[in-house]
Amino acid sequence: MDNTAEIEEEAMLHDIASMLATFVNEESNLIPILQMIQEKHHYLCVRALQMVAKHLGMSSSEIYGVATFYNQFRFYPPGKHQIKVCLGTACHIRGGDIILESFERKLEIKPGETTPDREFSIDRVACVGCCALAPVAIVNDTVNGHMAPSKVEGLILGFEIEKEREKREKQ
Amino acid sequence: MNQNSKEKLDEVFASIKTDAERRFREMKGDDSQNIFIGMATCGLASGATDVKAAFEEALSERKISARIIPVGCLGHCYAEPLVIIDKPGFPPILYHDLTPGKARLLVKAFLEEDDPVFEHVLGAMEENDLIPWIMDFPRFNQEKKVVMANSGLLDPEDIYQYIAKGGYSALVKALTLEPEEIIHEIQDSGLRGRGGAGFLTDIKWQLVRDAKEKDKIVICNADEGDPGAYMDRTILESNPYQVIEGIAISAYAVGAEKAIVYVRAEYPLAVKTINKAVEQAKEIGLLGKGVLSTNFDLDIAIFQGSGAFVCGEETALIQSIQGKRGMPQPRPPYPAQRGLWGKPTVVNNVKTMASIPPILENGAQWYRGIGTDRSPGTAIFSVVGNILHAGLVEIPMGVTLRTLIFEICGGIPNQKDFKAVQIGGPSGGCLPGSFLDTSIDFDSLTQAGAMMGSGGMVVMDEDACMVDVARYFLDFTQRESCGKCTFCRIGTKHLLNVLERITTGEGREEDIELLEDLSLDIKAGSLCGLGKTAPNPIITTIKYFRDEYKAHITEKRCPAMMCRTLTAYYIDLDKCARGCDACVGSCPTESIFTTKNRKKGIDQTLCVKCGECMASCPPEYDAVRKVSPPELAPKIERPKEG
Ligand SMILES: Cc1cc2nc3c(=O)[nH]c(=O)nc-3n(C[C@H](O)[C@H](O)[C@H](O)COP(=O)(O)O)c2cc1C
Ligand code: FES
Numbered sequence: 143m144d145n146t147a148e149i150e151e152e153a154m155l156h157d158i159a160s161m162l163a164t165f166v167n168e169e170s171n172l173i174p175i176l177q178m179i180q181e182k183h184h185y186l187c188v189r190a191l192q193m194v195a196k197h198l199g200m201s202s203s204e205i206y207g208v209a210t211f212y213n214q215f216r217f218y219p220p221g222k223h224q225i226k227v228c229l230g231t232a233c234h235i236r237g238g239d240i241i242l243e244s245f246e247r248k249l250e251i252k253p254g255e256t257t258p259d260r261e262f263s264i265d266r267v268a269c270v271g272c273c274a275l276a277p278v279a280i281v282n283d284t285v286n287g288h289m290a291p292s293k294v295e296g297l298i299l300g301f302e303i304e305k306e307r308e309k310r311e312k313q
Numbered sequence: 314m315n316q317n318s319k320e321k322l323d324e325v326f327a328s329i330k331t332d333a334e335r336r337f338r339e340m341k342g343d344d345s346q347n348i349f350i351g352m353a354t355c356g357l358a359s360g361a362t363d364v365k366a367a368f369e370e371a372l373s374e375r376k377i378s379a380r381i382i383p384v385g386c387l388g389h390c391y392a393e394p395l396v397i398i399d400k401p402g403f404p405p406i407l408y409h410d411l412t413p414g415k416a417r418l419l420v421k422a423f424l425e426e427d428d429p430v431f432e433h434v435l436g437a438m439e440e441n442d443l444i445p446w447i448m449d450f451p452r453f454n455q456e457k458k459v460v461m462a463n464s465g466l467l468d469p470e471d472i473y474q475y476i477a478k479g480g481y482s483a484l485v486k487a488l489t490l491e492p493e494e495i496i497h498e499i500q501d502s503g504l505r506g507r508g509g510a511g512f513l514t515d516i517k518w519q520l521v522r523d524a525k526e527k528d529k530i531v532i533c534n535a536d537e538g539d540p541g542a543y544m545d546r547t548i549l550e551s552n553p554y555q556v557i558e559g560i561a562i563s564a565y566a567v568g569a570e571k572a573i574v575y576v577r578a579e580y581p582l583a584v585k586t587i588n589k590a591v592e593q594a595k596e597i598g599l600l601g602k603g604v605l606s607t608n609f610d611l612d613i614a615i616f617q618g619s620g621a622f623v624c625g626e627e628t629a630l631i632q633s634i635q636g637k638r639g640m641p642q643p644r645p646p647y648p649a650q651r652g653l654w655g656k657p658t659v660v661n662n663v664k665t666m667a668s669i670p671p672i673l674e675n676g677a678q679w680y681r682g683i684g685t686d687r688s689p690g691t692a693i694f695s696v697v698g699n700i701l702h703a704g705l706v707e708i709p710m711g712v713t714l715r716t717l718i719f720e721i722c723g724g725i726p727n728q729k730d731f732k733a734v735q736i737g738g739p740s741g742g743c744l745p746g747s748f749l750d751t752s753i754d755f756d757s758l759t760q761a762g763a764m765m766g767s768g769g770m771v772v773m774d775e776d777a778c779m780v781d782v783a784r785y786f787l788d789f790t791q792r793e794s795c796g797k798c799t800f801c802r803i804g805t806k807h808l809l810n811v812l813e814r815i816t817t818g819e820g821r822e823e824d825i826e827l828l829e830d831l832s833l834d835i836k837a838g839s840l841c842g843l844g845k846t847a848p849n850p851i852i853t854t855i856k857y858f859r860d861e862y863k864a865h866i867t868e869k870r871c872p873a874m875m876c877r878t879l880t881a882y883y884i885d886l887d888k889c890a891r892g893c894d895a896c897v898g899s900c901p902t903e904s905i906f907t908t909k910n911r912k913k914g915i916d917q918t919l920c921v922k923c924g925e926c927m928a929s930c931p932p933e934y935d936a937v938r939k940v941s942p943p944e945l946a947p948k949i950e951r952p953k954e955g
Contacts, residue, residue, distance in 0.1 A: 172636035177578060177617055211638040211795070212619030214578050231541025231735065231771045232697035234785050240923045244901060247921070267579065268540035268789075271547065272358035273697035274390035274704060285358035291901045291923045 154183050158190050162197045172198060176209055185216045221256045221263035223301055225249075226280040230269030238277040242266060244294040245279070261301070314489050318607065325606045326485045329597055330476055337477035341399070346379035346424060349397040350411075351465055353386035353550040354543070354582055355704075359393035360412065367413030371420035379424060385551020387465030389435075389452070390704035395465070397438060398423060405438040407447060451720045452702060457683055457709045459691045460667040464551035469586045472593040475554040481599060483670035487562045488607050492522060495566040499669070501677035503689040508534055508625075508662030509740070509766045510842075511688070511755035517659055520649035521567040524657035529569035531659045532652075533560050533666050535576040535583070536630060538622035539738030540789055542769030544693045544705055545663040549576065549583040552667075553590035559666030561604065561611055562673060567659055570610045575630055578617040588615050622739070622793035625767075626841050627652075627660040629795065640795045641841035664693055664768075684710030688754035692768065698735075699774035701726045708753065715749040718772055729774035732873075733857070737766025739786045739793075740846030742853030743779060762853045764846070778875035779858040780865055783850045784812040790847040801844030804835040808851060817878040818942075820866035825855060871941045877922045881943035884913045884926075888936035896937065899929035906951045914949035 158179055165171045175194055179186055186209060195202045209215045227242040242264070246252060249262050256263040272278050275287025281297060314322070341347060348368055352361045365381060372379055387395055392409035398419065399405040406429055408419065415433055422428045429444065436447035447453040458464075467474040475481070487495055500515035521529055533556060537545040549556060560572045574591075576583055591613050594600040602610050616634050623629045624639040631653045633639040652658025668690060672680045684690045688710040694717070697703045701723030708717060714734060718724065725731050733743045742763040744751065751757050755765050773782070791805040808831055811824050832848030839845050855862060864870045871879040884896070884905075889912040896913055897905045904919030905926060913936075915926070927937040940946050 169636040170634065173619055173633065174617070177619065208636065208638050212621050212633075214619035229540070231539075231738070231769065231785070232703075235698055235771065235773060235777050235782070237924070240921075243921065244923065247901065269543055270358075271354040271543035271580075272390070273541065273543070273695065274355060274393070275358055276697070278358070287358060290928065291925050292899055292929075295901060 151187065151189070154187070155189055155193065157182070158193060162193060165197070167198055169198060169200065172200075172205065172208055173212075176215060180215060185219050187217070216254070216265075218254075218256055219260065220265075221261050223262050223282055224265070224280075225262060226265045226267045226270075227253075228268070228270050228272075228276070228278040228280070229266045230273065230276075232269070232273035233277040236276040240291060241277050241279055241289045241294060244291040245298075248294060248298050261305070262298075314607075319489050322485060322488055322605055322607055325598070326481070329481075329599075333473040333476035336473045340380065340382070340474075344401055346377075346401070347399040348379055348381045349384045349399070349466070350381060351386055351393060351395040352383040353465075353469075353547055355386055355390040355547070356393045356395065357582075361394040363413050364394045364396065364411045364416050367416035368420060371417045372424075375420060375425060377420060377424050379420075382468050383470075384467060385464050385469050386547045386705065388456075388461060388547075388705035388707070389702070391702045392435060392704075395435070397466075400424065402427075403429060404441040404444060404446075406444060407435045407438055408433050409435040452706075452722070455712065455716065455721050456707055457691050458707050459671050459680075459683065460548060460555070460664050460693060461551070461705070461707045462671070463555065464548065467552065469551055469553055470589055472554060472590065472597065472599075475552065479674075480554055480670075481558055483673040484558050484561050484565075484599070485605065487565055487673055488605065488609060492566045492568065495562065495673070496522060498673060498677050499566075502672045502680040503677075503687075504665065504668060504672060504680070505688060505690075505755060506662055507664035507668070507693070507768070508660075509737070509764070511765060514661065514665055517649050517661070518563065518567050520647070521569070521657040521659050524650065526657055528571070529567055529657045529659075530653045531560055531564045531567065531569045531572040532627075532630070532634075532648075532661075533572065533574045533663060534625065534627065534630060534660055535574055535580075535587075535663045536618050536625035537577065537580075537663075537767060538625040538793070539767040539769040540622075541697060541735075541771050542695045542738060542767050544695050544768050546577075546580045546583045547695075547705055548663055548667060548693075549580070549587050553587045554594070555667045555670055556587070556663055557590055557594055557600070557613065559669035560613060561600065562669050563659060563661065563666065564611050565604075565609050567657075569659070570612065572611060572613045573616050573634065573653070574613065575616050575618055575624075575634065577620060579620050584615065584617060591615065621795075622789070623795045623841070623843050626843060629841070630660065631658065638795070640797050641843070643840060685752065685754045687756055692753055692765065694768045694770040696722050696770045696772065698771040699725055699729065699777070700772040710754040711752050713750050713752055714744070717753065717770075718749070722772075725772070725774050727774075729776065731772070732775050732777055733773045733779060733782075735771040735773065735782060735850070736763040736769070737849075738769040739790050740764060740842065740849055741766045741769070742849045743773075743782060743857065744853070745857040747857075762849070762856065764849070776873050776875060778816075778871050778873040779854040779861050780812065780816055780871075781873075781875050783854045784809065784816050786850040787812055787847070790843065794843060794847070798839045798841075798844055800835045800838030801840075801847065804831055804838070805844070805847050807831060808835070808848065812851070815862065815865045816871070816876040818865070818869040818876075820862075822866065824866060825859070825862050829855060869942045874939050874941045876941075879943065880922060880939055880941040881917060881946040882915055882920060882922060882924070882926060882937055882939050883946035883949070884915060885936045885938050886912050886914075886949070888934050889913055890931075890934045890936070893931070893934065895929045895931055896926035899925040901925065908949060909952050914951065915946075916951055917943070917946065 437444040505511040628642040629639040
């Protein structure tokens with residue numbers, strides 16, 4: 143781990159410690175605590191889970207068992223651009239898997255993973271409530287309906303161009 | 314309740330109601346213009362935010378005063394963004410498929426110049442001489458809105474609008490009744506739970522009412538794990554107040570002082586609206602200590618579910634609120650006997666809860682007048698897939714599938730044929746065309762091999778492969794099995810493996826029988842509804858589409874040409890236009906090459922079968938073909954470099 147990442151993690155853990163203090167030490171607070179951590183910091187790291195275990199007086203394995211049971215929780219930091227591909231029933235029969243595959247191919251990662259440069263991550267989700275627009279992909283909280291492989295290329299290209307521009311502006 | 318306290322209650326509510334009506338009148342003043350924009354998830358996804366911004370900009374540019382009121386979902390998701398413009402001198406008019414451009418046009422043409430721009434009108438909300446009334450269209454006049462009566466017509470963040478439209482008067486009425494009388498009324502109404510199984514609501518309530526423990530709990534189940542359904546979420550996003558009112562009546566009837574709404578964290582907008590609605594209700598004394606100054610206390614908390622299908626099952630849901638893995642527990646004891654924290658607990662679905670206020674308001678007999686004898690009331694479906702007018706539909710029970718699909722929802726688009734309808738999500742089944750005259754009610758659907766389930770309905774046209782649909786659902790249930798029962802955990806995995814090999818052309822002669830046998834074993838050997846129903850998609854597709862399984866297994870052919878291993882694309886050289894490059898740019902894997910005589914060919918080793926070339930080929934050439942099995946594609950060699 144390089145230095146900045148270490149400093150970031152320390153800051154995050156510090157913040158989590160202060161949030162934990164607001165929760166009573168009761169098992170029924172476990173899921174709300176995990177949700178709060180993820181909401182603010184986007185993922186649950188091992189050390190955060192250990193802190194939760196200590197706070198609730200439970201073992202780390204119990205905490206881990208609960209956290210991994212639920213689809214909501216992730217254990218690695220997501221990318222700067224979070225891509226969620228809907229694989230609900232309506233999206234499936236309209237080719238949602240082809241969309242997912244297009245993102246996978248383009249970014250060379252699998253669902254649940256983040257690109258090494260932490261720019262993109264892909265997740266699969268089930269019905270996001272816009273079946274009339276199927277197939278659907280959510281990119282950074284924006285719903286993109288009627289997706290097609292060419293639209294996938296366009297979206298990623300858009301981010302790449304934006305990044306290039308930012309880089310040039312910095313120089 | 315004695316006369317004194319009844320008078321006090323009426324007085325307290327009358328003052329809230331007067332306040333609400335005053336605010337409502339001010340908002341909808343006689344000469345003011347109102348623009349209602351549908352801003353539930355479906356509206357937002359279709360661009361409602363930009364439409365709203367365009368209205369705001371155009372209004373301020375032209376110095377026109379009009380109020381913009383964000384509302385929930387009318388159910389017509391196919392036509393979003395939807396807007397209702399209420400302008401004095403005109404009936405309220407519903408516009409569809411809004412864009413920022415259309416919004417600006419409407420401000421100029423309609424609000425400024427009195428031209429209602431007929432080409433963008435869907436219909437008028439009231440009968441009039443100028444514009445066709447929406448009730449003249451089958452979608453509107455065959456629906457019966459009980460739960461969704463106010464969805465899309467009020468601001469889900471403004472409790473006063475609900476009260477001004479008559480909301481919370483059912484709760485007031487309930488508080489003047491004895492709890493037993495309420496349960497009786499629900500019993501007379503014949504209300505069956507809308508969470509899937511159709512269990513009689515009054516029986517549950519009576520059990521909890523009769524339990525000796527002092528503390529009781531009411532849970533509203535808004536987990537909605539079906540991966541192709543979104544009714545509960547939309548109801549919470551559109552009219553959370555009616556759900557809260559139902560919960561409050563339920564709590565009063567069973568004697569609970571604590572209620573929990575269990576809603577998925579993946580539904581951020583629903584979480585936000587229900588939270589806000591609870592806060593507002595507390596502020597004006599409709600919740601909290603001494604509801605409406607009576608001695609009934611009720612606290613409603615929101616618990617965010619973390620996305621596990623099995624947590625929709627009531628005992629697993631209770632486990633997860635207690636901070637555990639969401640594993641179903643053996644029943645009995647039922648939650649009504651020993652539920653959350655060991656206390657007697659009512660668990661009811663969102664739609665069940667939202668049905669309570671209208672029943673109490675209008676009486677059991679009124680409710681019985683809707684729907685069928687054994688399934689009174691309405692059914693709410695999210696009708697999606699290959700259907701023209703996808704969206705949420707609330708119909709009286711007893712309507713046939715044919716009416717729902719072909720009349721109310723407009724039928725199958727693109728001149729394709731109907732093939733099957735999947736009802737009830739991962740626990741349900743696929744019904745073929747011969748079942749289109751089946752009545753939609755709890756018993757008829759179960760008899761047909763599907764089930765009401767959560768209310769997900771996916772319509773499929775001739776291009777959908779039934780084996781793949783079964784594989785899709787098994788992939789889902791296999792992931793979502795909590796792992797407690799061996800049959801469910803390992804059995805579903807095994808079913809999935811078999812289906813995967815069939816859809817990739819590795820199927821064996823004995824596979825159909827294997828699937829059937831194993832399905833029955835899993836049904837028998839599982840504790841909860843997940844395992845007991847997981848094989849349903851397989852059982853029904855084998856029963857009604859056995860030929861399709863056989864084609865995959867013996868001919869290695871996918872009749873619907875959906876299973877990608879079993880299909881191939883090729884370019885018909887007789888049709889391909891020399892020099893045209895349309896498909897080349899569309900191909901994500903650069904598998905399209907130019908032949909010697911400047912036509913195109915597909916390199917089958919690189920093709921991922923995404924279908925983009927077919928979509929991009931100009932219709933006048935229409936040269937891309939899809940075949941199954943893949944060997945049917947003629948071989949076209951890539952010319953050697955240079
Ligand atoms: C695997 C599984 C998933 C379920 N998912 C839901 C759900 O998402 N929403 C729901 O209301 N009920 C669901 N149920 C049914 C509940 O266990 C329970 O019967 C229901 O919430 C009772 O409410 P009702 O009487 O109003 O129907 C599910 C059941 C099973 C077995
Ligand atoms: S299935 Fe994808 S939005 Fe509903």
